Amino acid sequence: MSASMATPWKQLLLHALQTNSLLKHSSFFQLATIGADGKPSNRTVVFRGFLEETDKIQINTDLRSHKIKDIKHWPFAEICWYFTDSWEQFRINGFIDIIDGSNSDPLKLQQREKAWFASSLNSRLQYLGPDPGLPSITEDLPKDHRVDPLAGPVNSFCLLVLDPDEVDYLNLKTNMRAGYRCSSLNGVKLWSTEKINP
Amino acid sequence: MSASMATPWKQLLLHALQTNSLLKHSSFFQLATIGADGKPSNRTVVFRGFLEETDKIQINTDLRSHKIKDIKHWPFAEICWYFTDSWEQFRINGFIDIIDGSNSDPLKLQQREKAWFASSLNSRLQYLGPDPGLPSITEDLPKDHRVDPLAGPVNSFCLLVLDPDEVDYLNLKTNMRAGYRCSSLNGVKLWSTEKINP
Numbered sequence: 001m002s003a004s005m006a007t008p009w010k011q012l013l014l015h016a017l018q019t020n021s022l023l024k025h026s027s028f029f030q031l032a033t034i035g036a037d038g039k040p041s042n043r044t045v046v047f048r049g050f051l052e053e054t055d056k057i058q059i060n061t062d063l064r065s066h067k068i069k070d071i072k073h074w075p076f077a078e079i080c081w082y083f084t085d086s087w088e089q090f091r092i093n094g095f096i097d098i099i100d101g102s103n104s105d106p107l108k109l110q111q112r113e114k115a116w117f118a119s120s121l122n123s124r125l126q127y128l129g130p131d132p133g134l135p136s137i138t139e140d141l142p143k144d145h146r147v148d149p150l151a152g153p154v155n156s157f158c159l160l161v162l163d164p165d166e167v168d169y170l171n172l173k174t175n176m177r178a179g180y181r182c183s184s185l186n187g188v189k190l191w192s193t194e195k196i197n198p
Numbered sequence: 199m200s201a202s203m204a205t206p207w208k209q210l211l212l213h214a215l216q217t218n219s220l221l222k223h224s225s226f227f228q229l230a231t232i233g234a235d236g237k238p239s240n241r242t243v244v245f246r247g248f249l250e251e252t253d254k255i256q257i258n259t260d261l262r263s264h265k266i267k268d269i270k271h272w273p274f275a276e277i278c279w280y281f282t283d284s285w286e287q288f289r290i291n292g293f294i295d296i297i298d299g300s301n302s303d304p305l306k307l308q309q310r311e312k313a314w315f316a317s318s319l320n321s322r323l324q325y326l327g328p329d330p331g332l333p334s335i336t337e338d339l340p341k342d343h344r345v346d347p348l349a350g351p352v353n354s355f356c357l358l359v360l361d362p363d364e365v366d367y368l369n370l371k372t373n374m375r376a377g378y379r380c381s382s383l384n385g386v387k388l389w390s391t392e393k394i395n396p
Contacts, residue, residue, distance in 0.1 A: 025282040032230035032240035032276070040238055042230035042278035044287050078230070080240035084223040084282065089242055129395065136375070136393040177334070195334040197327065 002193050007055040009167040009180045009191075013081075013090055017047075020085045029081035031059065033070040033096075041070055047081075048115060051161055055189075057092065059160040060115055060123070063100050064131045068158065071096050077162055087172035094164040101155055111161075116153035127156045170198060200391050205253040207365040207378045207389075211279075211288055215245075218283045227279035229257065231268040231294075239268055245279075246313060249359055253387075255290065257358040258313055258321070261298050262329045266356065269294050275360055285370035292362040299353055309359075314351035325354045368396060 020026035027047045035041050048058040057079065061067060071077065079092040099108045116124065128145040130136070167180040177198040183190050218224035225245045233239050246256040255277065259265060269275065277290040297306045314322065326343040328334070365378040375396040381388050 023282070025280070028280065030228035030230075030240055030278045030280070032228075032238040032278075034232055034236075034238050038232075038272070039274045039291060040230040040232050040276045041289075041291075042228055042240060042276040043289060044278060044280045074236075076237045078238045078240040080228045080230075080242060082223070082226065082228070082242045084221070091239075091241060093237060093239075132395050134395050136395050197330050197332050197334045 007189075007191055008193050009090065009164075009169055009178075010050075010055050012088075012169055016083045016086055016088045016090070020083045023085055026083060026085070029079050029090075031067070032078045032080065033067055034074045034076070035066075035070050036073045041067065043067065048118070048159075051111065055164055057162040057164065058115060059162065060119060061158050061160055062127055062132050063156045063158040064133075066133050068098060071098055071160070079162065089168075089170040089172070091168040091170075092162065092164045093166040094162045097161045097163065099159040099161065101153065101157075108159075112157070112159040113152055115159045116157055121147050121149060124154075124157075127154050168196075205387075205389055206391050207288065207362075207367055207376075208248075208253050210286075210367055214281045214284055214286045214288070218281045221283055224281060224283070227277050227288075229265070230276045230278065231265055232272045232274070233264075233268050234271045239265065241265065246316070246357075249309065253362055255360040255362065256313060257360065258317060259356050259358055260325055260330050261354045261356040262331075264331050266296060269296055269358070277360065287366075287368040287370070289366040289368075290360065290362045291364040292360045295359045295361065297357040297359065299351065299355075306357075310355070310357040311350055313357045314355055319345050319347060322352075322355070325352050366394075 017026060028044050029047060030042055031045045032040055032042045045059050045061065048060050050056060051058055075096050077094065077096045079090070081090040081092070099112045103109055103112070124147045125145055128147070165182040168177070169180070170177045175198050177196050179194045179196045181192050183192070215224060226242050227245060228240055229243045230238055230240045243257045243259065246258050248254060249256050273294050275292065275294045277288070279288040279290070297310045301307055301310070322345045323343055326345070363380040366375070367378070368375045373396050375394050377392045377394045379390050381390070
């Protein structure tokens with residue numbers, strides 16, 4: 001076992017993203033949370049980059065979506081990210097922070113705004129649609145919604161930030177598997193690495 | 199909302215499997231469970247077909263793997279299955295049954311044996327390897343393991359059977375989303391369908 005202040009799995013992940021970059025779906029992963037009914041939930045979401053220079057993972061979502069209720073109830077999640085070209089899997093477990101427009105931290109509100117402007121106009125348009133997950137009322141279809149490219153985030157836009165504390169890496173081509181575990185030393189994240197059986 | 203004794207989402211799933219059949223990874227999905235520590239777990243597994251003529255989903259796994267501990271502790275799971283070619287997502291929630299060699303039901307033991315013989319010799323070989331998820335001891339690498347093609351399942355081979363009771367279908371090309379929910383009527387599964395907002 002070895003320990004390091006760098007984030008050893010982040011390099012592997014950046015490399016996998018590069019290797020698989022020709023596939024649109026390489027930025028998609030599955031996010032598992034736990035519902036208030038105690039049952040697991042699992043859905044595909046889009047990777048929106050790391051938060052600044054950290055190892056925290058950004059996801060955009062609708063504040064009205066079911067996953068927000070899950071995370072408010074129990075703020076832990078596991079990402080499963082399988083790269084179909086390089087046959088690599090990253091399982092990333094951590095705490096999730098919900099950043100919506102009511103957040104009291106100006107820095108977080110800035111991060112949310114940055115995430116809003118970084119997403120396409122088409123992506124932004126989705127947040128103007130009807131309540132996701134609710135029964136669809138055909139008479140009430142969204143019509144003529146437009147997004148002003150200069151306008152800031154709408155109320156339903158929400159940034160999720162997952163702060164990893166455990167990562168499991170598996171390479172199905174080389175049959176290599178490694179576990180990464182985070183501990184905190186004087187507020188600094190320290191990662192330990194261990195080779196484990198696939 | 200409409201109700202039916204047939205399994206409406208199974209036809210959609212069979213169609214998606216056919217449409218995406220050229221992609222090896224179309225039979226892979228992510229299985230979310232909950233660990234004994236209360237945190238969600240999420241990993242890629244392989245679809246091993248429906249159990250006989252039912253809508254139950256079969257997965258092979260190693261009895262020594264961490265997910266078995268999760269499921270023994272809390273037998274609920276959600277599959278997230280994203281088809282990268284047709285842009286369809288199936289979220290399948292249900293109860294999971296663990297069928298290992300110690301099962302007392304002769305019918306279930308037969309199903310486990312069938313699953314063993316349906317998997318390739320290479321797949322079977324994996325169950326002879328060291329304890330998955332444990333630290334890897336390089337000195338103790340599996341060597342010269344061979345599988346007798348006629349021999350029945352080894353102790354570590356385990357069949358998981360997920361019995362769906364809720365399915366969420368999303369088609370990103372047509373933007374169509376539907377929810378399927380199961381209730382039981384005199385022991386017969388009854389599925390209701392509802393169009394929901396994407």
